[in-house]
Amino acid sequence: xxxxxxxxxxxxxxxxxxxxxxxxxxxxxxxxxxxxxxxxxxxxxxxxxxxxxxxxxxxxxxxxxxxxxxxxxxxxxxxxxxxxxxxxxxxxxxxxxxxxxxxxxxxxxxxxxxxxxxxxxxxxxxxxxxxxxxxxxxxxxxxxxxxxxxxxxxxxxxxxxxxxxxxxxxxxxxxxxxxxxxxxxxxxxxxxxxxxxxxxxxxxxxxxxxxxxxxxxxxxxxxxxxxxxxxxxxxxxxxxxxxxxxxxxxxxxxxxxxxxxxxxxxxxxxxxxxxxxxxxxxxxxxxxxxxxxxxxxxxxxxxxxxxxxxxxxxxxxxxxxxxxxxxxxxxxx
Amino acid sequence: xxxxxxxxxxxxxxxxxxxxxxxxxxxxxxxxxxxxxxxxxxxxxxxxxxxxxxxxxxxxxxxxxxxxxxxxxxxxxxxxxxxxxxxxxxxxxxxxxxxxxxxxxxxxxxxxxxxxxxxxxxxxxxxxxxxxxxxxxxxxxxxxxxxxxxxxxxxxxxxxxxxxxxxxxxxxxxxxxxxxxxxxxxxxxxxxxxxxxxxxxxxxxxxxxxxxxxxxxxxxxxxxxxxxxxxxxxxxxxxxxxxxxxxxxxxxxxxxxxxxxxxxxxxxxxxxxxxxxxxxxxxxxxxxxxxxxxxxxxxxxxxxxxxxxxxxxxxxxxxxxxxxxxxxxxxxx
Numbered sequence: 064x065x066x067x068x069x070x071x072x073x074x075x076x077x078x079x080x081x082x083x084x085x086x087x088x089x090x091x092x093x094x095x096x097x098x099x100x101x102x103x104x105x106x107x108x109x110x111x112x113x114x115x116x117x118x119x120x121x122x123x124x125x126x127x128x129x130x131x132x133x134x135x136x137x138x139x140x141x142x143x144x145x146x147x148x149x150x151x152x153x154x155x156x157x158x159x160x161x162x163x164x165x166x167x168x169x170x171x172x173x174x175x176x177x178x179x180x181x182x183x184x185x186x187x188x189x190x191x192x193x194x195x196x197x198x199x200x201x202x203x204x205x206x207x208x209x210x211x212x213x214x215x216x217x218x219x220x221x222x223x224x225x226x227x228x229x230x231x232x233x234x235x236x237x238x239x240x241x242x243x244x245x246x247x248x249x250x251x252x253x254x255x256x257x258x259x260x261x262x263x264x265x266x267x268x269x270x271x272x273x274x275x276x277x278x279x280x281x282x283x284x285x286x287x288x289x290x291x292x293x294x295x296x297x298x299x300x301x302x303x304x305x306x307x308x309x310x311x312x313x314x315x316x317x318x319x320x321x322x323x324x325x326x327x328x329x330x331x332x333x334x335x336x337x338x339x340x341x342x343x344x345x346x347x348x349x350x351x352x353x354x355x356x357x358x359x360x361x362x363x364x365x366x367x368x369x370x371x372x373x374x375x376x377x378x379x380x381x382x383x384x385x386x387x388x389x390x391x392x393x394x395x396x
Numbered sequence: 397x398x399x400x401x402x403x404x405x406x407x408x409x410x411x412x413x414x415x416x417x418x419x420x421x422x423x424x425x426x427x428x429x430x431x432x433x434x435x436x437x438x439x440x441x442x443x444x445x446x447x448x449x450x451x452x453x454x455x456x457x458x459x460x461x462x463x464x465x466x467x468x469x470x471x472x473x474x475x476x477x478x479x480x481x482x483x484x485x486x487x488x489x490x491x492x493x494x495x496x497x498x499x500x501x502x503x504x505x506x507x508x509x510x511x512x513x514x515x516x517x518x519x520x521x522x523x524x525x526x527x528x529x530x531x532x533x534x535x536x537x538x539x540x541x542x543x544x545x546x547x548x549x550x551x552x553x554x555x556x557x558x559x560x561x562x563x564x565x566x567x568x569x570x571x572x573x574x575x576x577x578x579x580x581x582x583x584x585x586x587x588x589x590x591x592x593x594x595x596x597x598x599x600x601x602x603x604x605x606x607x608x609x610x611x612x613x614x615x616x617x618x619x620x621x622x623x624x625x626x627x628x629x630x631x632x633x634x635x636x637x638x639x640x641x642x643x644x645x646x647x648x649x650x651x652x653x654x655x656x657x658x659x660x661x662x663x664x665x666x667x668x669x670x671x672x673x674x675x676x677x678x679x680x681x682x683x684x685x686x687x688x689x690x691x692x693x694x695x696x697x698x699x700x701x702x703x704x705x706x707x708x709x710x711x712x713x714x715x716x717x718x719x720x721x722x723x724x725x726x727x728x729x
Contacts, residue, residue, distance in 0.1 A: 133475050135472070136469060142491070156491050157458070157488055286678045316678050318680060342648065346652075347651060
């Protein structure tokens with residue numbers, strides 16, 4: 064006969080509650096007690112039937128986290144914080160990758176219906192209305208970052224304001240020819256659109272005329288694509304006084320190109336990024352960036368998601384997480 | 397009454413098979429058909445009951461992936477490849493973080509019994525016998541990386557051989573005073589032990605006497621801890637001719653310290669890492685490293701895991717993934 068939690072408790076000489084504390088690992092249990100319980104679990108080959116439990120109360124205890132590419136530093140840091148906060152709250156986290164592909168984002172929204180999950184946290188790149196239509200019958204969804212439409216509860220950093228403030232900061236040392244790297248043409252991500260607008264707003268505040276030739280497109284936001292785009296740009300344009308990259312990852316690719324050309328940073332050209340990823344702090348020189356509390360993004364996303372699980376009917380909520388400009392050696396003169 | 401897949405197929409005018417192709421997203425479906433099916437799903441509020449299906453055939457379709465810290469570039473790249481390969485094969489991936497904490501690795505092995513998973517891929521740091529004992533009644537487990545004991549099926553890169561070859565490569569330009577950064581004292585990770593031994597083996601081959609003062613301990617392998625350890629070291633020791641960091645992340649922290657001291661790389665000191673993370677390619681200068689195929693690690697891990705699901709009884713398997721030394725500007729003179 065299959066062992067129950069009571070059998071394990073009896074064999075270990077502890078209460079069933081203690082057995083479940085050892086199993087779920089949330090409430091600390093002394094080492095000696097843990098060993099006794101684990102030994103009893105082993106001897107009785109006890110396997111709790113969580114799957115049946117999940118069906119009984121209609122909850123799986125699982126949330127899904129969908130990101131464009133887990134391998135990029137920004138996504139990895141966000142995933143780390145969400146997994147950490149979710150585990151603290153007793154959630155299991157499933158990972159999905161969308162590869163920044165609108166079709167895969169769309170498919171994910173459809174497939175989310177078929178998975179045994181209680182909620183979905185999605186960092187979309189180009190999510191649009193077609194996904195929303197499917198989304199009405201989805202489990203609770205929280206979106207991370209900028210989106211162009213009101214689709215669901217959302218946690219974001221004000222890309223427009225942050226890009227404006229970074230551009231203003233770059234102009235403080237008298238720099239006027241400020242280029243941006245990462246603008247997109249055609250159907251771009253909401254973040255690209257907002258950051259470009261913030262940059263343009265700053266130019267207006269500064270009384271600097273917008274110069275189309277200082278907008279350097281880069282569809283994919285990776286070090287490699289940024290390095291390629293900047294190399295091509297520098298071959299046919301004069302050197303700007305400052306370069307604001309729309310992500311730190313792009314800035315790291317850009318720094319590598321500038322160094323290889325023997326340019327001094329920030330003397331010849333100042334460089335700034337966005338996201339405050341760990342690698343930016345150790346870049347040569349250390350990278351000026353837009354910083355924000357990634358742990359707060361995770362906590363707020365989990366809070367919105369669990370509130371939505373309890374009450375599907377309330378109005379959509381949007382939480383903005385504060386940012387600040389962190390000045391490091393790449394712009395400090 | 398609850399809608400079935402047949403109801404959806406009828407409403408969309410397609411076969412039930414086509415509906416399931418749209419839902420699972422693996423076999424491509426034309427855009428027009430997809431739209432019809434999605435519309436029907438929406439109108440009928442169809443939700444397939446995968447959870448009941450999972451209980452019927454005894455499989456959940458879910459594997460767990462446990463890593464020390466998803467936020468570090470190496471873990472993130474490995475996770476990306478595993479999620480990608482797993483999704484291609486139709487698996488859902490749960491993420492667990494162990495925080496490099498032996499207690500949490502241990503807890504995870506216990507808790508894996510209670511989760512609805514078909515298998516576990518674990519990148520352990522200090523897994524030991526106590527976990528194995530618990531492990532005998534676990535779902536199938538595949539370990540990634542070096543471990544000190546034969547605990548389960550395993551995919552790894554030969555740390556000993558790679559560290560030996562990197563040390564030999566650093567010595568080729570006549571460098572003799574080669575320091576290593578990342579040795580551990582007391583209970584270290586198996587990777588630290590193997591890489592230190594490989595370094596010592598190379599010294600023996602080269603006829604260089606081992607100099608204890610060239611082993612720079614660094615318990616945690618992060619840019620910050622590496623920067624701190626190297627700063628303290630340089631304050632009290634002469635500059636080595638080469639610095640072999642046991643991970644690229646540590647090397648990135650080290651480069652930042654060396655630059656701040658005005659040292660030229662590789663002229664004053666050559667620097668090398670291990671892992672070939674994306675950021676190393678864009679480091680200043682680009683980082684010499686031990687490279688290996690991370691996608692192959694993911695494929696092999698999934699292969700071993702699924703084979704173990706089918707046959708729990710066969711002998712433990714160990715798959716070694718090839719490495720090679722990639723020479724970049726940080727050592728090229």
